[in-house]
Amino acid sequence: MKRLLFVSLGLLGGCAAYVPPIVTNEHVDLAQGRELFAQRCIECHTLPPVWHYSREEWPRIVDSMAHRASLRPNERAAILAYILAARDIPVERAR
Amino acid sequence: MRALFMSILYMSILPACFAGVRHFGFVYEAPTSAPGSFELENWITSKDADQVAFRHEIEIGLTDHFQASIYFADWSWTKSETRYDDAALELIYNFTNPVIDPIGLSIYQEIRGGDELIECESKIIAQKNFGPLILAYNATVEAVWEDDEREGEFTNAIGASYEISPRLSVGVELLHEFVFPDWHDGEEIRNVFVGPNVSYRRANWFVTVCALAQATSTPDEPDVQVRAIVGVGL
DSSP states (O other), X not given: OHHHHHHHHHHHHTXXXXXXXXXXXXXXXXXXXXXXXXXXXXXXXXXXXXXXXXXXXXXXXXXXXXXXXXOOHHHHHHHHHHHHHHHTSOHHHHO | OHHHHHHHHHHHHSOOBOOOOOSOSSSOOXXXXXXTBEEEEEEXXXXXXXXXXXXXXXXXXXXXXXXXEEEEEEEEEESSOEEEEEEEEEEEXXXXXXXXXXXXXXXXXXXXXXXXXXXXXXXXXXXXXXXXXXXXXXXXXXXXXXXXXXXXXXXXXXXXXXXXXXXXEEEEEEEEEEEEETTOOTTOEEEEEEEEEEEXXXXXXXXXXXXXXXSSOOTTSOSEEEEEEEEEEO
């Protein structure tokens, strides 16, 4: 029973609402990337925190799902630009 | 209007894509399908194994926040007969996002027509994602005119789905139905169904199964109903 309680608490601990952080960059429309990230990706799965994968992994991950999420090339680029920019901000700020 | 026209134009030139995964069998989720996506969904719902209902549905993403579905064939099998039941049109409009907004909200409207059957169903869909946990709530009002009878129904549906991995989710669903035969509440029919769900997805397909057991003792309602939904991106 105790074990079940610990497992349940552990699972709930991982369920804090993850809100993709707001990131600004004068050169790229990161707001569009954030919106697309939060909108298209959750049609199939919940959102992983952006720091969950490395900078090298993200382009491959986004590419592998771009077709499924009906992303046009500019939308794919906007999502990736947002993820990489958000990934660079400190974790404490991004939470 | 221009956005809708552009979406239709875009859909006509883009290769068809996947519309989205269902994490629940009976509860609807707030996000709508991506514009330009097409998906075929086949539903099988078994009620006490005495009756099996089938649905074949095409789901189309029209704009970023608007999707339409056509149930082009709802049919059913019982021990005595197999029959075509109805066809329907379903529309869902999404207002807010369950991740970046405090709560994700959508409205749903379905119109169904069959042999001496008209059914009108409206829902408010609310959803919030907490990391890998999806919580969803549907409030549904339904009006049915069949033969010379009419009936109303109000349903609260709640679901939770926990994503174990990006491909696999498990959860639980609960339906609380209030049935109003002939628009009256005289018979006070209350049904509660509860049970687990599991959803598995791969490249361009998914399968979701939910089994609900009746927690009340309404004689005309099934003791157990099982629904399986298989979706394939076209």
